[in-house]
Amino acid sequence: MSFLSCVECTVCGQRHDPKRILTVCETCGQMLAARYDLERVRASVSKDALRQRPPGMYRFRELTPLDAGEVPVTLGEGGTPLLALPRLAAHLGMRRLWAKDEGQNPTGSFKARGLSMAITRARTLGARGFVIPSAGNAGGAAAAYGARAGLPVVVIVPRGTPPAAIAEAQIAGAHVFTLEGSIATAGKVAAKVAPELGWFDLSTLKEPYRLEGKKTIGLELAADLDWRMPDVLLYPTGGGTGLLGIPKAYEELRAMRWLTGALPRVFAVQAEGCAPVVKAFREGAPTTTAWENPTTRAAGLRVPSPFAGRQMLTVLRETGGGAVAVSETAIQEAQQRVARLEGIWTAPESAALVAALTALREGGEVAGDTEVAMIFTGAGLKYEPPPLAPPVDLAGSDAEVLAELKRAIRP
């Protein structure tokens, strides 16, 4: 028995039986979300008991959809460090700045959490294979967890997806396909192909359990800060699983009375070349509309028509947060700044958060004593590096080498 009570439509509220493999709401076609018997969770586990368990996202097992005895398909995801960023904070005139470094997950991104959970549940409920449209990291993670589960995976990505993500999927034995367009185009193909193959479509938020995996970032964040919430949360937003998942974690912990007070102000950060959430937020629109010609090097942000636009906008508005778009140049500069100041080579998607925070500080929307947490969603190593000067080649006599080296390191 799990602590799951039902899976509910986020729009019409229809309840679905979690013993079946679920996709979207059978009545209205909208996004589903898992609901738990939180009083029973509260009675079954304590904060102290949690601390004694091995690290990783399944530490929070009672707040996951897993059945009793269900063995997760895992590579050790979660348990990532919440790093203080004192040097970057000083640079921004701040005192309390954190990054949850999700680049330290298996497969180098937080997609590991969602796909471990989704593939675990789908396998238990009878899935025989998977199809996933992806901007890169989700496909790589699906391939890895599919291999781990011994089930076949089809990955469909746009042309121009970072080569490391494609290689990662291929080396794990997935069938990888590229096409012209974006993840939206890939999603349309996946929706056609999956029923033909009889395989399960893992598209973002079109099944309820990837969200539950991403939610564990919020559970960990709460524990990392000793059961407090930060004032502001910055999230690099594509399909929005973390943007919805982290507040969901906070709400559940609040209902369990493990957390008190207001949720952080949540800010969605996007790239100027693909900012449907920012646009809809500014216009006061109830949901997003498709973004034409999406372009950005931050592959995970290249999501022109997120399925859960409506739900994301609700979170931003209800928490008093906002939405910020940043330029490609600002992303590149921020990526190098975080690496130089804090030693973290983070993905362009998460570097966008640092660029956005700089803008929010300049605009006075975030004060110097505001406590800010950023979700560094992936490792920079998986992407084409930003333009850097070639290393100085040392050649010649010892004296020449020494002279060359000294010249190069002089400020």
Ligand SMILES: *Cc1c(COP(=O)(O)O)cnc(C)c1O
């Ligand atoms: C997928 C991805 C994102 C966007 O996450 P969503 O949950 O789709 O909003 C951000 N950063 C990285 C590195 C990603 O792989």
